[in-house]
Each structure stands twice: as structure tokens, then as C-alpha cells.
Amino acid sequence: MQNLLTASQIREVDAYTIINEPVSSIDLMERAAEAFVNKFVSLYTDRPSVIICCGTGNNGGDGLAIARLLFERGYTNIVVWIVRYNNKKTDDFEVNYKRLLTYSIQVQELFPAEQLPSITADVVIDALFGSGLNKPLIDPWRSLVRYINKEAKVVVSVDIPTGMPAEGNMETFENVIIAQDVITFQAPKISFLFPESGKFLKRFHVVDIGLHQGFMASLDTEFCSIMNDDIRSRLKVRENFSHKGTYGHACILAGNEHTMGAALLSAEACLYTGAGLTTVCIPSSGLSALNTRLPEVMALDRSKLSELGTGKYKSLGIGPGLGTGEEIRGCLSELLADDLPPLVLDADALNVVAANKNLLTLLKAETILTPHMKEFDRLFGHSDHWWDRVIKARTEASRRKLIIVLKNRYTFVALPDGKIWVNFTGNPAMASGGMGDVLTGILVALLAQGYKAADAAILGVFIHGKAGDLLAAEGMGVIPASCLIKKIPNVIEDFSSSI
Numbered sequence: 001m002q003n004l005l006t007a008s009q010i011r012e013v014d015a016y017t018i019i020n021e022p023v024s025s026i027d028l029m030e031r032a033a034e035a036f037v038n039k040f041v042s043l044y045t046d047r048p049s050v051i052i053c054c055g056t057g058n059n060g061g062d063g064l065a066i067a068r069l070l071f072e073r074g075y076t077n078i079v080v081w082i083v084r085y086n087n088k089k090t091d092d093f094e095v096n097y098k099r100l101l102t103y104s105i106q107v108q109e110l111f112p113a114e115q116l117p118s119i120t121a122d123v124v125i126d127a128l129f130g131s132g133l134n135k136p137l138i139d140p141w142r143s144l145v146r147y148i149n150k151e152a153k154v155v156v157s158v159d160i161p162t163g164m165p166a167e168g169n170m171e172t173f174e175n176v177i178i179a180q181d182v183i184t185f186q187a188p189k190i191s192f193l194f195p196e197s198g199k200f201l202k203r204f205h206v207v208d209i210g211l212h213q214g215f216m217a218s219l220d221t222e223f224c225s226i227m228n229d230d231i232r233s234r235l236k237v238r239e240n241f242s243h244k245g246t247y248g249h250a251c252i253l254a255g256n257e258h259t260m261g262a263a264l265l266s267a268e269a270c271l272y273t274g275a276g277l278t279t280v281c282i283p284s285s286g287l288s289a290l291n292t293r294l295p296e297v298m299a300l301d302r303s304k305l306s307e308l309g310t311g312k313y314k315s316l317g318i319g320p321g322l323g324t325g326e327e328i329r330g331c332l333s334e335l336l337a338d339d340l341p342p343l344v345l346d347a348d349a350l351n352v353v354a355a356n357k358n359l360l361t362l363l364k365a366e367t368i369l370t371p372h373m374k375e376f377d378r379l380f381g382h383s384d385h386w387w388d389r390v391i392k393a394r395t396e397a398s399r400r401k402l403i404i405v406l407k408n409r410y411t412f413v414a415l416p417d418g419k420i421w422v423n424f425t426g427n428p429a430m431a432s433g434g435m436g437d438v439l440t441g442i443l444v445a446l447l448a449q450g451y452k453a454a455d456a457a458i459l460g461v462f463i464h465g466k467a468g469d470l471l472a473a474e475g476m477g478v479i480p481a482s483c484l485i486k487k488i489p490n491v492i493e494d495f496s497s498s499i
């Protein structure tokens, strides 16, 4: 895992690195500028003309160093804007300013109430404000940002688009640079994970600037990202003398007459994630579809729900395509009061619980809930913005000892210990119906194989997204959920064989 830091934690790590590593503050800025330039030249290979718009803080200092480094790499068409809208400046900005003046790079100073110069360059590099932003932009900075948004062809931001807070509620921050690319230092800013950031940045790229890893890891952070190593260290290799009994019997209660596909997708994903045995509890109207499509999967009649609490099954998933009719509501209330195996609740099971919140109190510790945004809001109340929603997921997960998998482009896994693990795998080709049903099947299979619920959730969301990424890399711009399932064994193989 890698801790994701708030702006004040970034400053802490910055200060710690400077004190404890053989690197001065100005050299760290140089490293950051170098890392930016390396990425920039790999993204924009045709040596575009650039305007570098620099504030007078450390983000601006980065911008000045970037100008110098691009010049040294043969960029000839560089104009540096220095935005002098107040008298503040940092020491490292000042050092880089003096260094810049020894180069024959065109510098233009901008003062309040002056007309803004025209933008003719191919790319504007935005180094106005970085993670030091502590309030929404007002004029004259606001007008400058609006002007750049209106006039620039392409903007590439240094560390974070100017005007965007590094974390917290973004609602009041309306005036933000709209960046094609953001080249950000060391780890993604927490704000990048929320859909609200999508209108201000298309892509972000993380570059390593050598901040102190040990200190970063030691910080008590709310957010961390799921890394490849987290998967490798958790995935168990299938043993030589293992048999189907070794990998558990999973059961999925899902499907209805018109939504049988959801049950089939979940069951198939469960199969492909390696459960020893998979049973799906569906209405009899789905039997011929099941037997035709998934001969490996067994069926349990809907009238035999009491079997689910008998210990026969090692894990249980409830919800995909289940429906929320009176009969389902009644049987779910009874079922959740039973002593059930490790449990995943998804889709309609969540909707039933949302309509009768008392059911939440019946859920055993470590139950996994997999709501998308709307299901989450039905369960825990409406949120106006994602920061609120994610913090609510954290609070509810620790208060109720649940595992809440809040699904989105970047899925948030809120654990009972208060930590939120963020999954970065996955891509927009996966935005199609049935994808969540597949995730449920993956999770139920992992629980059946004996993974602890928190590990199953971390592994499950990663594997799900990674399977989508493999297909996207093969050129699939749209991925039907049933196609993604077939890639799950490849991901598992990739990440477990290297132990």
C-alpha cells in the first residue's frame, strides 16, 4: 500500500525529507522539476512552444526550474509568465528566479489590473498554485485562470491544477484550471480520486521525486492506494494436492425472472475466480439458462433458503438481479437474522436493507457491502459531494465494523479499522451493465477460498479492474461483463505465480 497524503501531510514529508535525507529544499525542487520535464517530454514529443505560468510560491518555483530544464533540452520557444499579484514569494522561488535570469528565456511579469498577454503557445504549463492553495481563487487570480481556460489550447499542470484543493469538499472551488494532463509529485492528490475532479483534469501522471518513503508510510493517513505488492502478498497459490474441497463452496442468491443474467454473471465470475464449488440460488425459471450456460454451477431451489445458514456454504453473496418485491423483502429479513457464512451484499440486497435500516444492525462484523453511489446514498443518506460520501463510508464502516466497497472509477474500500483503500485498476471500457454483478461473484469466490473479508475486498476490486485493463490493453474500447470474467484467471495467475 502507499499512503495518500493531504496537503499538510505533504508539507510534513517534504520537511522530513529535507532534514533527514542528503537533499536540500532547492535540490528537491530541482528533482521535482526534472521529474516533471521527463514526463512532459515523453507526453509531448514534438517540442511544442510553451508558456509557463508561474506563481511566486513553490509551485511557481517548480515552473521556473522547468523553464530552465526545457531550455537545456533544446526547447527554444519558451515564455515565462511571473504572476506578481501580491508581494509574497518563497525562498526557493527566489533562487530559481535568479537562476532563470542567467538564461536567455523570455520572462514577462504580470501585475494586477494589467491586460493579460495573448496566448499563442501550443501548451500552457500551469505552475501558478500547487498544494499550497488554501482557499478558493478570487480576482485577479480567478480572472487569470478563466482567461487561460478560455484561451489556451492545451494546459499541463504542475502537481495539481491551479485552484483545486488537494483534498476535501471541492464544491466551493469553482475556478480551477482545466488541464489536459497533470504531472503530480510522488502520489496522486486525494481530490483526483473524486468524479468532481474529472471536469478539471483528463489524465494525471505520478512521478517519483524521492520523498522519504519510510516517513510517508509511517503517517497515520485515512487513504492508501492498493499496490501490486498488496495483491502479490495476499494471493495464495493453488497447492499441488489441493482439490475442489480446498477452495470452498460458494453460494449466490440472485436473479429473478427478468434479471437472471445478473445471477449468471455473478456465478460465472465466482467460477472463474476459483471457488471449489459454486451454487446459485435462482428461481426455477432460470434453470435451463443456468444448465446451458454454466454446466459447472449447481442450483439451489429458492424454496430452500434455510439451507444457506446450515454451514454447507463457505461464503454467500446476495443481491444481483434479486428484485425487491415483498417476498424477497420478507425472506431477506429472515435470512439476515440467521447465522450466515461470510457474506457479500450487493444491488437489490442493499436496496432491501436501505428500505429497512434495522437490517443493518443484523449484519455480522466484516460483512462486505458493495454499493455504487446511488445504493450508498440510499443506505446512508444523500451526500452532495464525494468527499462527504467517502468520509461517511469510512465512519459507517468503522462504526458498524462493516467493509464498504464504494464503487466508482476509483473504488473506495472502507475497512472497519478506519482505513480507506483506493483501487486504481479499471477503466471506462468497464462502464456497462453487469460489471458490479461480476465483482460480487469475485468477492464471494475469494471468501469461499478462505480469504479474510478485508483481503477479499482488496483483492477483489483490484482483480476486477485489472481484468478490464488487460482487455483494454488488447484494444477493447467497450468490455461486456461476460468478457471480463474470462480474464480473471489470467490476472490471478499473473499475480500469484511470482510469489
Ligand SMILES: NC(=O)C1=CN([C@@H]2O[C@H](COP(=O)(O)OP(=O)(O)OC[C@H]3O[C@@H](n4cnc5c(N)ncnc54)[C@H](OP(=O)(O)O)[C@@H]3O)[C@@H](O)[C@H]2O)[C@@H](O)CC1
Pocket: 010, 011, 013, 014, 028, 029, 032, 055, 056, 057, 058, 059, 060, 061, 062, 088, 090, 128, 129, 130, 131, 132, 133, 134, 135, 136, 137, 138, 141, 158, 159, 160, 185, 209, 211
Ligand atoms: N511537497 C513536496 O514534496 C514538494 C513540493 N513542491 C512544490 O511546491 C508546491 C507547494 O508550494 P507552496 O506550499 O509554496 O504553495 P503554492 O501552491 O505554490 O502556493 C503559494 C502560496 O499561495 C498562497 N495562496 C493559497 N491559496 C491562495 C489563493 N486562493 N489565492 C491567493 N493566494 C493563495 C498561500 O499563501 P498564503 O496566502 O496562505 O500566505 C500559499 O502558500 C507543490 O504543489 C509543488 O509544486 C516541489 O517544489 C518540491 C517538493
Ligand SMILES: Nc1ncnc2c1ncn2[C@@H]1O[C@H](COP(=O)(O)OP(=O)(O)O)[C@@H](O)[C@H]1O
Pocket: 347, 371, 372, 407, 408, 409, 410, 411, 425, 426, 427, 428, 429, 430, 431, 432, 433, 434, 435, 436, 437, 438, 439, 464, 465
Ligand atoms: N469508468 C470506470 N472505470 C473503472 N471501473 C468502472 C468504471 N465504470 C464502472 N466501473 C466498475 O464497474 C462496476 C459497476 O458496478 P455496478 O454499477 O453495480 O454495475 P451493475 O449494477 O451493472 O452490475 C464497479 O465495480 C465499478 O467500479
Ligand SMILES: [K+]
Pocket: 059, 126, 127, 128, 129, 130, 157, 158, 159, 160, 161, 162
Ligand atoms: K499548478
